[in-house]
Amino acid sequence: MGRGKVELKRIENPTTRQVTFSKRRNGLLKKAFELSILCDAEIALLIFSPAGKVYQYASHDMDRIIGRYRREVGLPESDSLRCRTVEFWRNEIEETKRATENLERRLSGEDLLMLGMKELKQLERQLKIGVERIRSKKHRDLQEENTRLHKEVKLLDDQLHDSAAAASASATSGLILGSVNAFPSFLLG
Numbered sequence: 001m002g003r004g005k006v007e008l009k010r011i012e013n014p015t016t017r018q019v020t021f022s023k024r025r026n027g028l029l030k031k032a033f034e035l036s037i038l039c040d041a042e043i044a045l046l047i048f049s050p051a052g053k054v055y056q057y058a059s060h061d062m063d064r065i066i067g068r069y070r071r072e073v074g075l076p077e078s079d080s081l082r083c084r085t086v087e088f089w090r091n092e093i094e095e096t097k098r099a100t101e102n103l104e105r106r107l108s109g110e111d112l113l114m115l116g117m118k119e120l121k122q123l124e125r126q127l128k129i130g131v132e133r134i135r136s137k138k139h140r141d142l143q144e145e146n147t148r149l150h151k152e153v154k155l156l157d158d159q160l161h162d163s164a165a166a167a168s169a170s171a172t173s174g175l176i177l178g179s180v181n182a183f184p185s186f187l188l189g
Contacts, residue, residue, distance in 0.1 A: 017050075025055060032057050042068070 036059035
């Protein structure tokens, strides 16, 4: 009696999907091993799980098999340098992330109990430099604001002075006209 045919479609239940992945992965690795022994075949098998974990099997050296594959297909073999460079930058990014997280914890006051005297002095120096930069920026901003306000006050003062001069001139001309109108018309002739 044989097994029933399984419809090939994505398994929706995550637990069932993980169990099926594990069983079939193990079966595939076992078949690759058997094929390499029975037929003296060079086999390289890479499996990436949905979670990103890598499983691999190589009957001989994985790099040698991949190099042979690249030669057979006609791909350049110089990618090993590129792979090492990519790996280097990945490590650099991870190291920078860790350093940033440590610095953020230190700056927020976490992990102070775990720091030694040397690290505490270094943190204090960094904080002093940061405070000095903040004060310098604040001072520059205040000076710029002060200069802007002085210009605005001078402009308003000039406008007020011009308005007062215009009002004074208007009042003086009104007095002169009023004085002329105060004379009897027979005197003006």
